[in-house]
Amino acid sequence: MRLLQSTPMRRVLGLGPALGIIGFFMVVPIGIIIVFSFMKSNPYGGVNPEFSLEAYKQFLFERNLMDEMVFNAAYLRIFGRSFFLAMVTTALCLLIGFPTAYYMSRQPARRKNLMVFLVTIPFWTNLLIRAYCWILLLRDTGIINNYLIKWGIINEPLTLLYTNFAIFLGLVYTHIPFMVLPIYARVEKLDFNLLEAAHDLYASRQQLMRHVILPLAAPGIIAGSLLVFVPCLGDFIIPNLLGGGKHLMIGSLIQLQFGGSRNWPFGSAAALILMAFVLIAMMIYVWGPGRKMKEGGA
Amino acid sequence: MPKPAIEIKNVTKIFEGHTGRPVTALDNVSLTIEDNEFFTLLGPSGCGKTTLLRLIAGFEYPTEGEIVLFGESIRGLPPQQRPVNTVFQHYALFPHMTVAENVGFPLKMQGQQQDEMTCTAARMLDLVKMADFGDRMPDQLSGGQQQRVALARALAPQPKVLLLDEPLSALDLKLRQEMRVELKNLQRQTGITFVFVTHDQVEALTMSDRIAVMSMGRLQQEGTPIAIYEQPVNRFVADFIGETNFVQSTIAGIESSGARCTIGPGTTLGTGATAGKGKGAAVTLAIRPEKIRLVKTAGAAEGLKGRVAECIYTGTDTNYQVALENSDVRLVVRGRNAITGETLFKVGETVMLNVAEGAARILAD
């Protein structure tokens, strides 16, 4: 028996505002950047309303001094690096996140909830602040270097900031809760009897992990990997702040186009390509692990 | 003299309770299970039977005491090093493997070759009449089918002992009855020692070679089904198995055949063993309802008399509640009905009760 008689009228009234706001202020803007990507850039910011494929060509080519189109691998390199960083980050998050999620799921109820809470809180704090913490730690005059010098372990400060190492540290730091929580959700539902049965049937610990736990946790692992990989691709705070703006990633590239570089069409095109990856990842998820996660333990 | 399959020696198990107070699940339990035997642990929930099973399997460790398997202590051995396999109450089939893969799992873990594995798995499935189900997934099977697969999987590695944790409790009646027969046959066929846990006394009585009745973490009685039923040693066993009349009485005198007990003014009963009590002791007598016969009083003056207070028709029999003359005592008597199906005695009728010789037992408590 339904509280609200669900008439079409009611549905429109109820869902209308929410869907309307999101539809208008998200879907339409996306349409706008699609349009922008096919236009000429305006050196004062914004676009000139003339059709042009310049933006898309810019990915692969550039005009040299003689006004010819020459192959330019720079942007491909940026995309390649973003992919590489995102993949390595995902792998690191997996290596750290899976044992953590599993360990958490085996704790008694109160400790389990506490740990989930602890892992979730950083998600709700400011991205910027969390990145800033690492600046504090890693700079040449930062906390780590200061104390290492003070305690006489080194004489010269180590260059920690503005390196790939710093970017990895920052990326893993910001994204790892998204790996831990889906895996935890999945592993928590594991029937403990299955573990006992496996041992009863002569499985060693490694065999138990390999043949029983990992296959059953797989949907969570895939979900977590997607939730880390995709946002990593689009991240720009970490590369900017911790990479010094020299190690560009897709996100910082996009932001630059709308900022100093004033090349909105190109920025729009890049954003669309990023969006395409997101949609692909989402579809993979919905058709694969998404279904299995809904079914629960079995 | 073949070694006993399992010896439980003074085993105690204490758990940290949820509220922090320790819970004694097993209290100094000792028993022996012989090789090639169908042995049942019987008792109400919470009595410790499942805990004992889990100690044998290796999922828990005793707080005190020792468990010996075919003469060798299994102290400290993890489950994967014990030649003992378990059929779980809710089957615990691996949901991401096919039936055949489930059955082959223990063989794979032990490093068997693929062909040998497939062969054995097929043979096991055949044994439990699930030969055509090899490629199915567990969630496509009914409860009864899952249970057979669980059985096949536990038998595949040819364990020395098979543990069954209330495997039939989730099945409906008809299926349960069929499975009881099949399990019994399986045990005879394979010669493996079966340790079976249940709270259903009918199951225990029909399937077992020997039964251990447990309650509150303690062993109450160990013996064959007949011994348990006919000679319960204490109130718990007498009450848990079948139906029993409990009658308070005093020992009037000791005779060569046993004791003579007073149960009402002028009425006495002869019992068998005296259970170590002497004249004048207050004892509880246990009498099974089917060991009393009702006879129409045709003027005979001698013997136990009473009046039928209630008739409860149960199909093949009728349970009569009979109030003894000159006494508060009420006895339940089970009597066959006439061929035509009528109850033989009516409410209000005066009857005579014949208690078979030795049917009344003195209980130890």
Add this chain to the structure above:
Amino acid sequence: MRSSTTSGPNSAGEKQFVIGRFPGFAAISWIFLLYLYIPIFLLIIFSFNASHSATIWHGFSLEWYLKAFGNDDVQRAAVNSLIVAFSATVVATVVAVFAALILARGGRFRGRGLSYGILMLPMTMPEIVTAVATLSFFTAIQLDIGLGRVVIAHTVFCIPFAFLPIRARLQGMDTTLEQAAQDLYANEWQTFRYVTLPLLMPGIISGAMLSFIISIDDFIITLMVAPAGSTTLPLYIYGMVRMGVTPEVNALSTVMLAISLVFVSTSYLIGRKKQVGPPNS
């Protein structure tokens, strides 16, 4: 009986095999939590540093907090953040309540899945894409309402955050209470006002708090969309960070962290308040 996964040593004192435990996992987990929290703790500690350096400890002092809050720019940024967060939260929560009522209680209808998809869109889209798209949109229609642009952008992504706790609460609610109310002659509006709404309130508050915190903390979208001259706290911090590391930044950051923590914890605790359900038989 549920097995205990932590059988301690037995009377003979032997170490026992615990099923489901893997060596090293515990260490990784706790080191991970340290890794997650130590940077934050250090930030907080150094915000109380009594010296100009942001990273060499000289003693305890509150001077940076006073300095930070005495700063006009900071105050203006804080006010802006609060205005935006408050407005966005109110709109987003109200809108989310209606949406949740329909989606969680309205039964199946065509377009239900699609509605969920659209509702969750702001959460699934990378922020940078949303940010540039919104900026482009505002530029294209030449919307020039100052801080209003930020409010609109925030409202959009606050909606899913407000929606989720409300829907969760609705799904966990026992419908027999509403049925009882209607059985006792309450009409739909009365049932909603006297039964559904009060029971739903913890979920609504929880959603509102999450939405508020998400708005206060937002950086990327605000960066792209804010008109020149108006800042919010995160934007202000970003500006300062680019100039260098100072204890003032530490102090401001700590305050924002504290606000986040308080809001999230409260939201979590409120959300966990006992659901009214059928009594345990």
